[in-house]
Amino acid sequence: MIAVLALLAGVLLGIVFHPAVPPELVPYLPIAVVAALDAVFGGVRAKLDGIFDDKQFVVSFISNVLVSALIVYVGDQLGVGGQLSTGVVVVLGVRIFGNVAAIRRHLFRA
Amino acid sequence: MTVPDPDGGSGKRTYGPDFLTALFQNPLDPGYADAAARKAEGRGRTGVARRVASGSTALMLLVIGFLLVVAYQQTVAEEPARTVARDELVDQVENRREETADLQARADELAEEVAGLREKELTGAALARLRDLEAATGFATVHGDGAKITLSDGPTSVDPVTGERRTESRVKDTDLQLATNALWSAGAEAIAINGQRLTATSTIRQAGEAILVNVQPVASPYEVVAIGPGDLAGDFRSGYAGHFFETLVARYGMAFDATEVKDVTLEAATELKLRVATPSTPPPAPSGSSSSSPDGSGSPVPSGSASEGGR
Numbered sequence: 001m002i003a004v005l006a007l008l009a010g011v012l013l014g015i016v017f018h019p020a021v022p023p024e025l026v027p028y029l030p031i032a033v034v035a036a037l038d039a040v041f042g043g044v045r046a047k048l049d050g051i052f053d054d055k056q057f058v059v060s061f062i063s064n065v066l067v068s069a070l071i072v073y074v075g076d077q078l079g080v081g082g083q084l085s086t087g088v089v090v091v092l093g094v095r096i097f098g099n100v101a102a103i104r105r106h107l108f109r110a
Numbered sequence: 111m112t113v114p115d116p117d118g119g120s121g122k123r124t125y126g127p128d129f130l131t132a133l134f135q136n137p138l139d140p141g142y143a144d145a146a147a148r149k150a151e152g153r154g155r156t157g158v159a160r161r162v163a164s165g166s167t168a169l170m171l172l173v174i175g176f177l178l179v180v181a182y183q184q185t186v187a188e189e190p191a192r193t194v195a196r197d198e199l200v201d202q203v204e205n206r207r208e209e210t211a212d213l214q215a216r217a218d219e220l221a222e223e224v225a226g227l228r229e230k231e232l233t234g235a236a237l238a239r240l241r242d243l244e245a246a247t248g249f250a251t252v253h254g255d256g257a258k259i260t261l262s263d264g265p266t267s268v269d270p271v272t273g274e275r276r277t278e279s280r281v282k283d284t285d286l287q288l289a290t291n292a293l294w295s296a297g298a299e300a301i302a303i304n305g306q307r308l309t310a311t312s313t314i315r316q317a318g319e320a321i322l323v324n325v326q327p328v329a330s331p332y333e334v335v336a337i338g339p340g341d342l343a344g345d346f347r348s349g350y351a352g353h354f355f356e357t358l359v360a361r362y363g364m365a366f367d368a369t370e371v372k373d374v375t376l377e378a379a380t381e382l383k384l385r386v387a388t389p390s391t392p393p394p395a396p397s398g399s400s401s402s403s404p405d406g407s408g409s410p411v412p413s414g415s416a417s418e419g420g421r
Binding site for chain 2: 002003005006007008009010011012013014015018019021026029030032033036039040042043045046049050051052053054055056057058059060061062091094095096097098099102
């Protein structure tokens with residue numbers, strides 16, 4: 001409950017403040033979104049499995065965002081930013097799919 | 111063995127699945143299971159630590175919600191920038207087109223004015239000579255009887271094996287050059303291909319699949335209209351060019367026709383590029399060497415005009 005409220009509060013803050021993203025951070029935004037979605041779906045699944053842990057959630061989210069941002073940064077410096085971004089999206093996308101499938105099994109028993 | 115066996119410690123070595131398989135089979139972070147195990151052992155967080163942990167989760171979700179909205183807004187904000195740039199380019203193109211049309215209209219107006227003034231100033235023989243020159247060089251509209259040569263592409267068959275289009279039956283630039291040269295030599299005074307009047311500097315050339323006359327693309331069917339003596343069409347048909355085109359018709363299925371036409375109008379050539387000009391009254395020549403004064407009669411010979419295509 002608190003979690004949903006916090007999420008909604010974040011959305012509202014974003015709408016109200018409408019922050020301008022610094023141009024040098026723009027390439028990291030999509031990757032950060034994918035990493036965040038991975039953490040959120042992982043957390044929801046753990047909650048449904050009954051093994052949710054706050055510290056694990058926070059640490060996994062932060063580390064996901066940082067590692068994916070680092071990969072994109074290094075990729076940009078090496079000139080293979082696009083390919084490495086694709087790699088990050090594939091790995092995190094696979095995890096999101098797996099976790100959503102588990103959530104679906106929990107909710108619909110199918 | 112003091113090192114704990116990662117495979118379960120049963121002593122029997124089992125090979126773990128590789129990274130991708132593990133990713134597909136168990137997408138959940140193993141940390142959750144570890145934490146649950148710690149909790150089950152009774153080492154879970156209590157009191158303040160517990161409250162701090164759930165607070166940090168709430169904070170993290172706040173950040174995530176914020177992030178999602180920012181990313182959405184960013185994506186939405188980038189889209190108009192792209193379309194705006196495109197619209198601006200389209201506007202520019204249209205503006206330039208209008209400008210070109212305006213300038214062309216102004217140029218036509220001025221040319222008319224020049225012609226009017228010239229007719230006012232010149233009289234009799236000079237004016238007639240000027241008109242003849244203009245008609246011969248293609249810079250004046252001419253009316254008269256003559257011949258119309260029609261050429262059009264034959265059927266282009268596709269090779270069933272290679273899928274290549276056979277282009278032998280298409281009219282080539284050389285065919286049009288041959289036709290115009292034949293017309294000039296048969297006594298034509300003015301020629302236009304699909305409305306493009308030929309001048310001394312006209313070109314008929316192939317650019318890829320298109321044929322350019324005066325650098326303007328023309329397409330099949332090609333109508334070569336010439337003004338000249340009454341038997342122009344008959345001469346053309348019985349001459350070398352006529353036989354050549356008959357052969358093409360028989361072999362490749364092109365269409366060819368040469369008919370007489372009455373009272374056709376050929377528009378003037380569109381562009382007039384003045385490259386060399388000499389004063390009509392030569393300045394008094396320095397004593398002794400008058401032989402180097404340039405010949406003022408630079409009128410182009412029409413029969414040479416169509417040969418610029420490099421035959």
